[in-house]
Amino acid sequence: MNTRILLFAGLRERLNKSEVQLDLPQGTKVCEILPILFGEEAAKLTRCTLFAINQNYVTPETELHDGDELTLIPPVAGG
């Protein structure tokens, strides 16, 4: 299952990438992505990262589907 993951702000800088493509098993949940990408740091990041699929916020328990675009959203600060 092919998933495109978009990274912004501090998360983008951590990986030095604004986009990652992952081939994931069916039924992978949104919350499983942080450990895959950030290893031990994931625990700390989980507390303050939100998730969006195809530009709409979703809960961490949401299952990914083939072709989904997942965005990792570190704390926002517009305005």
Place this chain on the structure above:
Amino acid sequence: MNTRILLFAGLRERLNKSEVQLDLPQGTKVCEILPILFGEEAAKLTRCTLFAINQNYVTPETELHDGDELTLIPPVAGG
């Protein structure tokens, strides 16, 4: 005791004057002016008229002094 009285808006139009000079006895109170100027209509006007002496709001019981400028203030509606 010489008192200058300023009239605005509806009160001005009622008397067709923007200013009146009255010679009043010492100790005249602010609330006694409406009956002098408006006769029987005063009772109705008293409920919604405020008073200022020398450009500061005062209570209806305030006594006038020689040279005071009294302003009768019908309901305001700025903005």
Place this chain on the structure above:
Amino acid sequence: MNQIVITKEPICIVRLMEELSQHDCCGALVWFAGIVRNENDGKPVNQIYYECYEPMAKKELEKIVQEARQKWPIHQINITHHVGALPVGSVSLIVIATAPHRKEAFDAVQYVVDELKKRVPIWKKETYESGQEEWLH
């Protein structure tokens, strides 16, 4: 800095905005404009005439600004009231405040507008489409 203006000239919002000096310490600028509406209580309005007891109005506005400054740390306050005959759609009042944070700027502008409507000796006469006129309160 306070600026309190009562004027018979139309308010030029663009010029006001250009005049307003910006301050690096202020994160928020809140601006209220009152506009002459085309109806009131269901009656079509053609024009409003504002009458003002100007020296007292300015004094009372100064008091209101001082009260606002005691309540909130505001930097700049600018109040401009247009008096005389105003056609529908024109700007009758502008209140602007700048402050370090937005909550204070919003609160200060609302306080000034609310108190102005309660206490400042300005009166408003509406002329309706029917030709009838009425002092409002």
Place this chain on the structure above:
Amino acid sequence: MNQIVITKEPICIVRLMEELSQHDCCGALVWFAGIVRNENDGKPVNQIYYECYEPMAKKELEKIVQEARQKWPIHQINITHHVGALPVGSVSLIVIATAPHRKEAFDAVQYVVDELKKRVPIWKKETYESGQEEWLH
């Protein structure tokens, strides 16, 4: 009418004001401007860099505007966010609402600004005088 703009060009307040069409039915226009402050938490700030996930930001702003319209009878809403590198003193955000009465316009503008800061995918990195940089939240 809604207007939602995310732009890398500096926001020209004067032009925005001129573009804003006035409506005779609206007695109130409320306007908020967010300005880049010269300090944060006691640290002198030189510059802010705003990053934005633009398509989602616009979608989320549309949702916020719809929510505001369900709560208050607003006529016009205009949201403009400047992104990229912004020097101290420049305008980062403008939110404008017009409504028949002022309370609704004030409430709507505050709601939009509050929700924008909570939900819209825009990030802010401050550069301090010391040269140090930090992503804010």
